[in-house]
Amino acid sequence: MPHIPLPEHLPGITGLLEYSRVTAEPIRQLTQFILRGENSLTPAERELIATIVSHNNECRFCTAAHTAAADLLLGETETCEIMKQDIDAAPVSSKMKALLKIAKQVQVSGKAVTAESIANAEAEGATDVEIHDTVLIAGLFCLYNRYVDGMATVAPADPQFYTGLGQRLVDHGYNRLTNGYDHLKKQN
Numbered sequence: 001m002p003h004i005p006l007p008e009h010l011p012g013i014t015g016l017l018e019y020s021r022v023t024a025e026p027i028r029q030l031t032q033f034i035l036r037g038e039n040s041l042t043p044a045e046r047e048l049i050a051t052i053v054s055h056n057n058e059c060r061f062c063t064a065a066h067t068a069a070a071d072l073l074l075g076e077t078e079t080c081e082i083m084k085q086d087i088d089a090a091p092v093s094s095k096m097k098a099l100l101k102i103a104k105q106v107q108v109s110g111k112a113v114t115a116e117s118i119a120n121a122e123a124e125g126a127t128d129v130e131i132h133d134t135v136l137i138a139g140l141f142c143l144y145n146r147y148v149d150g151m152a153t154v155a156p157a158d159p160q161f162y163t164g165l166g167q168r169l170v171d172h173g174y175n176r177l178t179n180g181y182d183h184l185k186k187q188n
Contacts, residue, residue: 068166
């Protein structure tokens with residue numbers, strides 16, 4: 001049960017963003033820019049960063065949503081599940097493994113990021129911008145995870161909900177839908 005009254009048909013972050021559209025707009029713009037804007041990291045790679053942080057923060061809603069988006073962008077469902085258990089075993093590049101390890105360090109604390117992990121990412125070909133963006137994405141998802149769980153939002157149990165949400169993120173990014181979310185009232 002959420003700590004404040006939220007629209008019942010909008011679980012997780014969506015209900016919070018609708019509750020406070022004035023704070024939602026800059027958050028959405030930043031998220032759209034860093035997860036879907038021009039970048040040498042693909043949208044799928046950036047979703048992997050969001051997934052590993054959300055998974056390690058034990059945020060059920062965000063983990064399921066970003067796993068679904070990453071799976072759709074990758075065209076398969078194995079990478080996220082392997083990555084959650086063992087980054088080194090994940091079928092991603094060595095550079096991406098190094099960046100995911102930095103994201104996990106950020107999830108623990110910004111001060112947990114080591115010079116060694118940065119040097120390892122650089123040795124694997126990560127640019128300064130990619131390292132910067134990894135830390136920024138990881139920090140942003142720590143905010144989201146704490147926002148979603150700190151307000152005790154609802155996390156649907158139905159995996160199909162997250163498949164639909166993942167498709168929405170792939171198709172429309174992090175922008176508010178033009179017609180809002182009334183279409184979800186019929187689903188819940």
